Amino acid sequence: MAKFSSHDILAGDNRGAIIAMGNFDGFHLGHQAVAGAAKKWAMEEGRPFYIATFDPHPVRYFMPHAEPFRLTSLNQREKIFSQFGADAMLVFDFNETLANMSAADFVTKLLAEQLGVAGVVTGQDFTFGKGRSGNAQNLSDYGAPVNLRSRALSPITNGDEVISSSRIRAALKNGDIATAQNLLTRPFAIEGEVQHGDKNGRKFGYPTANIDMGSYLRPKFGIYAVRGKLPDGGIFDGVANLGIRPSFTPPKLLLEPYFFDFQGDLYHQMIEVELLHFIREEAKFDDMDALITQMDQDSMVAKNWLVANLPII
Numbered sequence: 001m002a003k004f005s006s007h008d009i010l011a012g013d014n015r016g017a018i019i020a021m022g023n024f025d026g027f028h029l030g031h032q033a034v035a036g037a038a039k040k041w042a043m044e045e046g047r048p049f050y051i052a053t054f055d056p057h058p059v060r061y062f063m064p065h066a067e068p069f070r071l072t073s074l075n076q077r078e079k080i081f082s083q084f085g086a087d088a089m090l091v092f093d094f095n096e097t098l099a100n101m102s103a104a105d106f107v108t109k110l111l112a113e114q115l116g117v118a119g120v121v122t123g124q125d126f127t128f129g130k131g132r133s134g135n136a137q138n139l140s141d142y143g144a145p146v147n148l149r150s151r152a153l154s155p156i157t158n159g160d161e162v163i164s165s166s167r168i169r170a171a172l173k174n175g176d177i178a179t180a181q182n183l184l185t186r187p188f189a190i191e192g193e194v195q196h197g198d199k200n201g202r203k204f205g206y207p208t209a210n211i212d213m214g215s216y217l218r219p220k221f222g223i224y225a226v227r228g229k230l231p232d233g234g235i236f237d238g239v240a241n242l243g244i245r246p247s248f249t250p251p252k253l254l255l256e257p258y259f260f261d262f263q264g265d266l267y268h269q270m271i272e273v274e275l276l277h278f279i280r281e282e283a284k285f286d287d288m289d290a291l292i293t294q295m296d297q298d299s300m301v302a303k304n305w306l307v308a309n310l311p312i313i
Contacts, residue, residue, distance in 0.1 A: 001078075001081065001082040001086055001087065001088060001089060002014070002087065002088035002089075003078065003088060003089045003091070004050070004088055004089070004090045004091070004115075005090075005091050005093060006090070006091065006092040006093050006098065006110065006115075007093060008114075008115070009114055009115075010114070010115050010116050011116075013048070014048065014088070014116070015115070015116025015117075015118075016047050016048065016116055016117075016118045017042070017047055017048040017049065017050045017087070017088070017115075017116070017117055017118060017119075018038050018039075018041045018042035018045070018047050018048070018049055018050070018117075018118060018119040018120075018121070019038060019049075019050040019051065019052050019090060019117055019119070019120055019121070020034050020035040020037070020038035020039075020049075020050070020051045020052065020120075020121050020122075021052040021120050021121070021122050021126065022034060022052070022053070022122060022123060022126060023053060023054050023057055023058070023165075024051065024053045024077060025057060025069075025070060025071050025072055025077075025165050026071035026072055026165050026168055026184055027072065027077060027080050027081070027084075027184075028163055028164075028165065028168060028183050028184050028185070029156055029158065029163045029183055029184075029185060030123065030155060030156040030162070030163040030164065032084070032185065033153055033156045034121050034122065034123055034153050035051055035081075035084055035086070035121075037121045037151065037153055038050075038051075038119075038120075038121040039084075039085060039086075041119060041121065041151070042119075045118075045119075047118055047119075048087040048088065049085070049086055049087050050086060050087060050088045050089070050090045051081040051084065051086040051088075051089055051090070052089075052090040052091075052092060053074070053077055053081075053089070053090070053091060053092070054091075054092045054094045055074050055091050055092070055093065055094065056094055057069075057070070057094070058094050058099075060215070061094050061095075061099060062099075067218070068213065068214070068215050068216055068217055068218060069169060069215075069217050070214075070215045070216050070217060071165060071168060071169065071184075071188065071216075071217060073191055073214075073215075073216075074091070075191060076189070076191055076272075077089070090115070099130065100130050101129060101130060102129055102130055102133070103128055103129025103130070103133045103134025103138050103142065104129070104134075104138075104142050105129075106128050106129050106134065107134070107138075107139060107142035107143050107146070107148060108142055108143075108145075108146050108148075111143075111148060112143065112146040112147070112148045113146070117148055118147070118148065118149065119148070119149045119150065119151070120139060120143070120148065120149070120150045120151075121150070121151045121152075121153065122136060122139065122150070122151075122152050122153070123152065123153055123155065124136055124152045124153060124154050124155065125155070126139075126152065136150070136152035139152075158182075158183060163183050167183065168180045168183050168184060168188075169217050171183070172188060172217060172219040172220070172275075173217070173218070173219060173220055174220060175219070175220035175222065175278035175281075176278075177224075177275055177276065177277055177278050181276075187227070187274035187275060187276055188219070188274070188275050189229075189272050189273060189274040189275070190211065190213065190216050190255055190272070190273050190275070191270060191271070191272040191273075192211035192212055192213075192214060192255070192270065192271070193211070193212075193268060193269065193270050194209040194210060194211060194266040194267050194268065194269050194270075194271060195210050195211070195212060195267070195268075196210070196267060205292070206258045206295055206299075207258065208240075208241075208256035208257060208258045209228070209256070209257050209258075209259070209266045209271060209273075210254050210255075210256055211254065211255040211256075211257070211271070211273065212253075212254065212255075213242075213253055213254070213255060218253075219242060219275060220278060220281070221242060221243030221244065221281065221282045222241075222242065222243065222278055222279065222280055222281040222282050223239060223240070223241055223242075223278075223279040223280050223281075223282070223298045223302075224239070224240050224242060224275045224276065224277060224278055224279060224302075225237075225238075225239060225276045225277040225279060225301070225302035225305045225306050226238050226239065226240045226257050226273050226274060226275055226276055226302075227273070227274045227276060227306075227310070228257055228259050228262075228271055228272070228273050228274075229271065229272040229273075229274070230266070230269065230271055231269055231270060231271070234262075236259035236260065236261060236262045237259070237260055237261075237302075237303075237306045237310070238257050238258050238259040238260050238262075238302070239257070239258055239260075239279070239298050239299050239301075239302035239303075240255060240256055240257035240258065240273060240275075241254075241255075241256045241282070242254075242255045242256075242275070243282040244282070245282075255273060257273050258299070260299070260303065276305075276306070276309075276310070277302070277305050277306075277309070279298055279301050279302060279305075280298070
């Protein structure tokens with residue numbers, strides 16, 4: 001899969017694409033419906049199929065101090081889009097220029113002229129342009145004179161509720177991993193570089209891989225059954241603490257997975273950790289023996305859940 005930027009001037013066979021456009025944070029069932037419609041349209045006309053996303057998220061640009069909310073990193077979205085069958089990922093750099101671009105210029109100058117887009121599929125509620133002045137109807141109106149067609153999909157529902165990134169975030173904050181996974185169609189996963197810590201876990205027989213949460217949403221703090229994916233393709237089940245580690249000072253927000261059958265050094269490697277099952281909330285232990293006993297119990301609960309609910313790897 002190729003990767004293009006909103007700064008590129010596309011030429012030749014890279015022009016004429018049908019694109020699915022949105023923030024696509026999480027790329028949940030609703031996003032997949034939009035991308036699926038674009039993919040089908042592209043196949044019908046023999047055109048390239050691109051998935052476009054915005055980075056940074058517009059909310060982060062306009063509210064830089066907002067609490068972290070990301071469900072996927074840009075790197076994760078690139079892998080997900082490739083697996084979905086996109087010919088290219090198109091990243092709109094949401095900077096001052098894009099934030100101040102009129103809705104008309106976004107369609108006629110950026111999409112049609114610079115990127116050579118032939119068709120766009122969005123959700124019905126998609127907005128664009130300075131002050132969010134453009135909507136699905138404007139996209140159609142501005143696009144018609146420059147031969148850029150557009151289609152807008154109605155929201156996708158699950159039960160009586162619309163599938164949305166906000167709904168997934170709420171589920172994760174409540175520790176409802178099953179609902180989040182159902183709407184995402186895959187586990188919520190945190191990708192990050194393993195960093196050096198204070199090595200307390202190693203002292204207790206539980207060497208952990210410490211990962212900074214970065215811009216990811218903060219799910220409910222607690223203990224999780226997890227599955228880790230390593231750069232070399234290795235997959236390891238484990239148990240993780242996600243939170244501020246109240247038994248230690250100073251408090252520090254980390255994801256700390258312990259992989260049951262892993263032997264080795266993960267420092268400075270990029271790993272991905274899937275949160276599969278919420279076991280319990282974080283708790284403070286004044287006595288280290290009590291903490292170790294609880295860690296043993298948590299590991300057993302995680303192992304039992306993983307064996308019962310996941311295929312053996």
